[in-house]
Amino acid sequence: MNFEQLQVWQRSCRLSCKIYSLMKNCKDYGFKDQITRSSLSIPSNIAEGEERETAKESARFFYYAKGSAGELLTQIYIGVEIGYINKSESQNLIQETKEIAAMIASLIKIRKGYVSEEHATYDTENLEPRT
Numbered sequence: 001m002n003f004e005q006l007q008v009w010q011r012s013c014r015l016s017c018k019i020y021s022l023m024k025n026c027k028d029y030g031f032k033d034q035i036t037r038s039s040l041s042i043p044s045n046i047a048e049g050e051e052r053e054t055a056k057e058s059a060r061f062f063y064y065a066k067g068s069a070g071e072l073l074t075q076i077y078i079g080v081e082i083g084y085i086n087k088s089e090s091q092n093l094i095q096e097t098k099e100i101a102a103m104i105a106s107l108i109k110i111r112k113g114y115v116s117e118e119h120a121t122y123d124t125e126n127l128e129p130r131t
Contacts, residue, residue, distance in 0.1 A: 003047040006050065011099075011103070056111075
């Protein structure tokens with residue numbers, strides 16, 4: 001399949017564009033660089049994985065994309081806590097990132113046969129792990 005036809009690639013491209021737009025006036029260049037790079041890495045690794053020859057190679061890049069989604073999610077939470085991202089806007093970003101990560105997990109399942117991991121849940125009101 002052509003990666004451009006994958007809904008997960010399309011959605012992750014839009015998410016990356018939202019992050020770039022949101023961070024365009026951020027003066028903390030270290031944070032801005034990190035969050036934009038992680039958002040850009042998601043669709044880039046999906047595309048690279050889809051272009052690989054073997055299922056094993058594809059899965060490796062999908063794992064990278066999923067890891068970048070986790071990195072992005074972390075940076076969104078931190079961005080809210082330090083006042084770079086407004087809390088109401090973060091809700092959509094968090095939800096979209098989680099949905100994209102789940103879609104990537106499905107791609108990995110297709111390539112590898114399974115994904116075994118535990119998922120943390122977060123109280124997005126207080127931005128603290130639920131116990």
